[in-house]
Amino acid sequence: MGLIDLTRRSLIGTFGALAAAPRVLFASNAAHARDHLLDAEWLATAGVEGGFAPVVLSPDREATTVGAATQRLHWVEPSPDGRTAVAVARRPGTTAVLFDRRAGTVLASFEPGEGRVFSGHGRFIEGGRRFLAVEITRADGAGVVTRRVVEAGFAVEAEWASAGIGPHDMLPAGGALVVANGGIEPHTPEALGAEIAGSGIARLDPATGAVRTTATLSEDLASLSLRHLTSGADGFTVVAAQDLLADGVARPLLHAVEGEGLRAFDAPDEAWRGLRTYVGSVSLDASGAYVAAASPRGNRVALWRRDGRYIGALPLVDGCGLAPTRDAGQFLATSGLGETVLIGTDGDGVGVIARRSGGPRYDNHAVLVG
Template identity: 80%
Template sequence: MGILDLSRRNLMGRFGDLARAPRVLFGGAAHAHDHALDAEWLATAGVEGGFAPVMLGADYAATQVKAGAQRLHWVEPNPDGRTAIAVARRPGTMAVLFECRSGAVLATFEPGEGRVFSGHGRFIEGGRRFLAVEIERASGQGVVTRRVVEADFAIEAEWASAGIGPHDMLPADGALVVANGGVEPHTPEAVGAEVAGASVARLDPQTGEVRSVAELGEDLESLSLRHLASGPDGLTVIAAQDLLADGMARPLVYAVEGEGLRAFDAPDEEWRGLRTYVGSVAVDASGAFVAAASPRGNRVAVWKRDGRFLGSLTLVDGCGLAPTRQGGQFLATSGLGEVALIAADEEGVGVVARRSGGPRFDNHAVLAAG
């Protein structure tokens, strides 16, 4: 099967029937080294025989953990640096805790009854708890579950996400920020739809009480608010995807500020160049720069934290984005197996290193715990 046949949408269909035997979720021999991998980043990728978490070293080389029969979307590193959780994308019903050194599956868990995972989750309390985003199959209403890691990920609390179709969530600025995407673009439900019904909710991280819900204005109601990222000083940004392909230049990146949203700035041709779709967003290690990737637009765009546009560059089918440990830098990955190191400063952006020949990277990359 060729690369074009393994698009992200095709992968979701191909790996949508999830394995039910938890301890054999990843089949075949482990490809991870027996010694510590010294991983700088974590990602997921399409590989021969399935789909797998992968480790990226400081030289950008990718090491496959093990192949599995489902589309794992986001990989969340445990603050202890030893383990990580890969969460299946909607309509997935499996999350996997694996050991980063060997790739061994340590535990699996499923969403609540009648629900599916959205592909994202976060460790909290130093790795003792895990927050997962779940969606009611019947209604599309969102649920955030808080799970106890040492109790086999048992749910100890769950709260409404204050919206439909939640996709991403993270703790930031003393609150739990949830991106309620509403109607998901490029799905059967989106055919003919013009209003996404998206919102950003801020919940109390202890009780789940809704502190605020921010929505976009009528001229932006076709946007689905989907991916979140935060910086070291509390900056939180959210990226959007548009239900409409009408040629309008709608902003697709926003800062979450208090109870509202602030649109980032860019020339109209730059917004159009993203082709209605931002698949990943990241804040650099200094908190000074924000990057967004569009696999449909084959480009990565970069802004200053205040929303001032700096520039964009080409990365064919590029979607995964993560900060490096150095300010002003981002790692970007593509579905064609390319890894690029992107540098930004006050004058603009550029690629300073590349490596090709890797696996078919999926939507996200994340900086490993260090």
């Protein structure tokens, strides 16, 4: 068994029976109670003994786990209130957990609508008073965006169709709500033998959910499932893809969302093949000038300029989580082997600034807070 076989991806099988449970048991262990406040710079999720947990990372990347869940947590969304955050379980998960990122304690949890599962992503809006969650109908894969009132225990006050099937990520950008409808999810039973993902980008009205525009890929890229999103302060948005096909064709796995169209990023064929059909996380840096994409299957993190020009890549075994730092041209990357790496670029090359090992088994995502 190779090294990659023992990483985060194998955790899915290890905890598969727990993740399939219809309801979550989330423990807020008294041992996690703090007599001081945590200095949270980034948030993440990880596999821990007994399940999964949100993770608080300090500025020097020291990791503190919060509680323990039986379902695999995916994205963590910090609230603008400066203290709390929500960790959302990924498909087929049925829980989202509210926790105090400074005290390191679990506060509450909530579930998707009847007959639905969470896709792993959600976003605070309206200064933290509302929370948007992406949900998938079990029966047919149809996507639903729910708008929840935080002070009412995350009760649903409205819900809209996501304008596609298999939605995965969603974020507000450019005055719209951008949803990545992934279609058929790669590496699932449904994907066996499939060649067309049926994915697309929908831009919804953030107040009513009405569809403003949709965008799909060209026919030669129809096997790509559009999954993860990142955006800058100016609304510039990038979507990352995963390929249903492993046929050796070098298809671009990053695309800029431009109105009703998608613009592919550039890279040498060997760079796209090096990602092994899979981008698990994508991030813009603090300046919005650079884009990073992580591939745990390709064991690397690759960087581009905003205009889509390829810069280069660095090896990171089972690396997937990505987040900006507070400095231009820098990113935090996390791995399923418990490593955190600070990566930097000047636009011409890519280098490692610092490494730290000995952390938990980080999952797909990381996010900068504040």
